[in-house]
Amino acid sequence: xxxxxxxxxxxxxxxxxxxxxxxxxxxxxxxxxxxxxxxxxxxxxxxxxxxxxxxxxxxxxxxxxxxxxxxxxxxxxxxxxxxxxxxxxxxxxxxxxxxxxxxxxxxxxxxxxxxxxxxxxxxxxxxxxxxxxxxxxxxxxxxxxxxxxxxxxxxxxxxxxxxxxxxxxxxxxxxxxxxxxxxxxxxxxxxxxxxxxxxxxxxxxxxxxxxxxxxxxxxxxxxxxxxxxxxxxxxxxxxxxxxxxxxxxxxxxxxxxxxx
Numbered sequence: 441x442x443x444x445x446x447x448x449x450x451x452x453x454x455x456x457x458x459x460x461x462x463x464x465x466x467x468x469x470x471x472x473x474x475x476x477x478x479x480x481x482x483x484x485x486x487x488x489x490x491x492x493x494x495x496x497x498x499x500x501x502x503x504x505x506x507x508x509x510x511x512x513x514x515x516x517x518x519x520x521x522x523x524x525x526x527x528x529x530x531x532x533x534x535x536x537x538x539x540x541x542x543x544x545x546x547x548x549x550x551x552x553x554x555x556x557x558x559x560x561x562x563x564x565x566x567x568x569x570x571x572x573x574x575x576x577x578x579x580x581x582x583x584x585x586x587x588x589x590x591x592x593x594x595x596x597x598x599x600x601x602x603x604x605x606x607x608x609x610x611x612x613x614x615x616x617x618x619x620x621x622x623x624x625x626x627x628x629x630x631x632x633x634x635x636x637x638x639x640x641x642x643x644x645x646x647x648x649x650x651x652x653x654x655x656x657x658x659x660x661x662x663x664x665x666x667x668x669x670x671x672x673x674x675x676x677x678x679x680x681x682x683x684x685x686x687x688x689x690x691x692x693x694x695x696x697x698x699x700x
Contacts, residue, residue: 442492446499448474453503464517467504471496471521479525493522520619535626563589603641610634611688614666615681624670627681631667634688638663662687 452470456462475496482489500518507514563586570582614630617623638659662684669677 442495445474445478445492446495449496449499450503453500462504464513467500467514468517468521468524471500471518472525475522475525476528479528489526493526496522531623531626600641603637607634607637607641608685608688610637611681611685615678615685618670618678618681627677628667628670631663631670635663638688659684659687 449470452474453462453467456466456470475492478492479489482492497515497518501511501515504511504514566582567586570579570586610630610633614627614634617627617630662680666677666680666684669680
């Protein structure tokens with residue numbers, strides 16, 4: 441079986457050379473497609489599977505020795521293709537699990553919204569009681585207490601922290617998916633999710649300091665750049681995603697002053 445894989449890779453590389461399509465992305469596809477047909481026949485993590493991957497990468501290196509200094513990029517592409525093939529089943533399982541997590545998250549959000557509505561209803565009823573009272577001092581005290589609860593800085597801060605964390609996690613997932621064989625649609629879905637959480641975490645007050653606005657704008661630009669690179673299937677998408685991750689780590693920091 442190993443010889444068949446090596447011969448197929450060698451033949452596909454030769455054809456790519458002849459047609460002028462021997463690019464890193466094509467090398468990645470050649471190794472991925474060759475291994476994908478047989479990976480399912482091996483036990484995950486088995487020595488036979490590792491040997492097969494090693495032979496596939498070695499075949500690429502042996503047949504592209506004339507590339508000189510560019511050989512590193514070609515070998516890197518072959519390793520990425522091999523990893524993508526090996527992880528294909530795990531990716532399917534991971535996608536299913538992530539879909540289940542999203543369903544649970546949606547259910548959790550719905551339950552939290554129901555709790556919030558119930559609390560709002562209770563506060564509204566209390567406020568109505570205050571309006572019906574004949575004592576101005578009592579009404580003022582009730583209104584002040586309700587405003588204090590509704591505008592709780594702790595609750596607002598927790599929601600913001602949660603949104604920041606979710607945005608960064610979505611960007612981390614996009615990086616992992618791009619690096620280990622995720623589909624472009626999957627990476628884009630993570631970026632869209634990150635955009636939503638970034639907007640959720642963005643300070644709503646008009647008095648946000650200039651530095652925060654600049655960082656927020658830079659993060660928006662990086663998200664847009666990553667989305668465009670994925671749509672075009674550009675090779676540098678991984679570099680763009682790495683830069684996005686760094687921008688998110690910096691851009692989601694709290695730099696605005698706390699309202700006193």
